Amino acid sequence: MNVPRVTIRDVAHAAGVSPAAVSKVLNDGYGVSAAMREKVLRAVGELDYRPNAAARAMRGRSHTVGVVADIREPIVGQITEGIQEGLERSSLDVLLAPARTVQASQRSCIDAMLHRNPDGLILVVPALAYSALEALGQMIPTVLIGRHGGGRHFDSVMDDDAMGARLAVEHLARLGHERICHIAMPMGRFRRPSVLPQTAREDGYVAAMRDHGLEPDVITTDYSEEGGHAGALAALQRPEPPTAVFAGTDTVALGVLRAAHERGLRVPEDLAVVGADNIPVGALPQISLTTIDPAGKLNGSTAARLLRERIDGRRNPVTHAITPSLIVRGTTEPGGE
Structure with a gap:
């Protein structure tokens, strides 16, 4: 027996809204209230609505x-x-x-x-x-x-980004570092638990620092070489600068290394640096970057x-x-x- 295909009008009826409102929710349009979004998505789930499913089936794989x-x-x-x-x-x-x-x-x-x-x-x-x-x-x-x-x-x-951050902090703490700075990226409009890697890494860093009895030190910039450079310069100009930096990505770490070079600091003697992502350039002997490998x-x-x-x-x-x-x-x- 053929089961009638669920349409956008069926979803609208079940949710008590207009078809246009359903379309707006499914396309993540502006001006949609949280209550309307919840009603529509609940109806979508209950009716197992799949937009364009018939058209996709007709076109084939x-x-x-x-x-x-x-x-x-x-x-x-x-x-x-x-x-x-x-x-x-x-x-x-x-x-x-x-x-x-x-x-x-x-x-x-x-x-x-x-x-x-x-x-x-x-x-x-x-x-x-x-x-x-x-x-x-x-x-x-x-x-x-x-x-x-x-x-x-x-x-x-x-990746378990929080664990990766913990690995970085524990490694630096074992080497005797106490002033460990983390260069992060803004969380943006996301809310836990549905967040991007930078938030999970920052959360892991903060938790690991506190577990070691250390004060978290987060500088928020962006995940770029320029962002790492600017963040590191801001940290290194303090009266008590960090002795180690955990950069949110390897690209950020490259900016940190540039800042250290400009200030005449020896790496790792004056400043230790850890990145994340294990990009190929970091393995070059001229860089030799300690990093979190996310596979x-x-x-x-x-x-x-x-x-x-x-x-x-x-x-x-x-x-x-x-x-x-x-x-x-x-x-x-x-x-x-």
Whole structure:
């Protein structure tokens, strides 16, 4: 027996709102109250509404996976390589959309990708609102990389960023450092538990410092080389400057190293530096950056596996946390690695 397809009008009726309001919620439009969003998404879930499901079925499978990521970030190369490896034994090809890490750019790339009728989506550090991600997960098999908190209608793969920060603090504390500064990035409009990596790293750093009886020292800038440079200069100009810096990413750490060089400081004797992401340039002997390795390729291959399961029909959400590791090099210990 054919079951009638649930329409947007059915959702509107169940939620007690107009079809236009349903569309606005599903597209993460402005001016939607929290109460309306909750009513619509509850109706979407209860009715198992899947926008454009019939049209997608008529067009058939495209045998492609859409990947939306900021390709300017060095770790994205590792993640993409892992995704490709995870799809090697399937009929799925990768379509990469180079979005910036802002909501409008990612939304535009996702919309453009959906027009190509991919079989699924992998979103790397998505900046969309949680409700928009839930709605997207009901439209198409979706896996997020780097977004904490999990969800009901999508899968999530992320590093245990709080543990990574703890590894950095414990390493520096064992070396005798007490004034350990962390260069972070703003939390933005996100709210726990659905946050981006920088917030989880900052939370882990603060908790680890307090566990060691040390005073947290956070400088908020942005995850760029310039941001690391500016943050480090601000910290190093204090009457009692830090003796160690845990940078939010390796790119930030490169800015910290530049600032240390400009001030005539020896690394690691005068200033120890730890980064995060284990980008290839950090392993060069001229840099030898101690870093938190988030296993970028493993993030990608795990996301690919979960997406294939989603495409094959799995509906229950999966949240997979990857344990990071510390790679000790010369910026914290002379002769490290």
